[in-house]
Each structure stands twice: as C-alpha cells, then as structure tokens.
Amino acid sequence: xxxxxFLIADNSDYPEKIFIIHTDFPRFLLDIETEEIEWFDALxxxxxxxxxxxxADLMEKAFDFFDKEMDSYEDE
Numbered sequence: 001x002x003x004x005x006f007l008i009a010d011n012s013d014y015p016e017k018i019f020i021i022h023t024d025f026p027r028f029l030l031d032i033e034t035e036e037i038e039w040f041d042a043l044x045x046x047x048x049x050x051x052x053x054x055x056a057d058l059m060e061k062a063f064d065f066f067d068k069e070m071d072s073y074e075d076e
Contacts, residue, residue, distance in 0.1 A: 006065040020062045030062050 009019040009029075020030040027040035037059075045051055 006062060008066065008069055018066075020066055022058065022062060026058075028058075030059070032063075032066060035059070 003023045005022060005024050007021040007023065009021050010017065011019075016033075018032045020032060022028045022030070025041055026043055029038040029040070030036075043051060043055075
C-alpha cells in the first residue's frame with residue numbers, strides 16, 4: 001500500500017487545532033492555524049536545491065490539500 005502524502009490530523013489534547021501531516025521526506029506536522037511546522041526529518045542544504053523554495057512549495061501543496069479536503073466535506 002502506498003501511503004498518502006498528506007493527512008489531516010486532530011488530537012483531543014488540542015481540540016481547536018487541525019494539523020496536516022506530510023508522510024514523504026521531509027516529514028512534518030503543520031499547524032493549519034499558526035503555520036508552525038514540526039520537522040521529523042533533518043533538513044540539509046544541498047548545493048543544487050533552494051531549501052526555502054522547496055519548503056514554500058511543500059507548504060503550498062499542504063494548504064491546497066487541506067482546502068480540497070475541506071471543500072469535499074462541504075459538498076457532502
């Protein structure tokens with residue numbers, strides 16, 4: 001089974017929070033409200049990769065995923 005790249009998560013200890021989990025490298029937990037990120041993998045600067053651009057791209061994909069999922073719930 002191939003795991004989805006993004007998952008929506010919540011936790012009863014944080015009833016007002018919604019999180020996005022990214023399951024591919026680099027794995028992270030994103031707080032939707034505050035945009036705080038908890039990284040599970042170490043990020044290393046590579047000569048041919050702009051780390052800031054890569055992170056911005058991942059955040060955009062995470063928020064796009066979240067918006068799409070919320071739209072599908074509203075359509076039900």
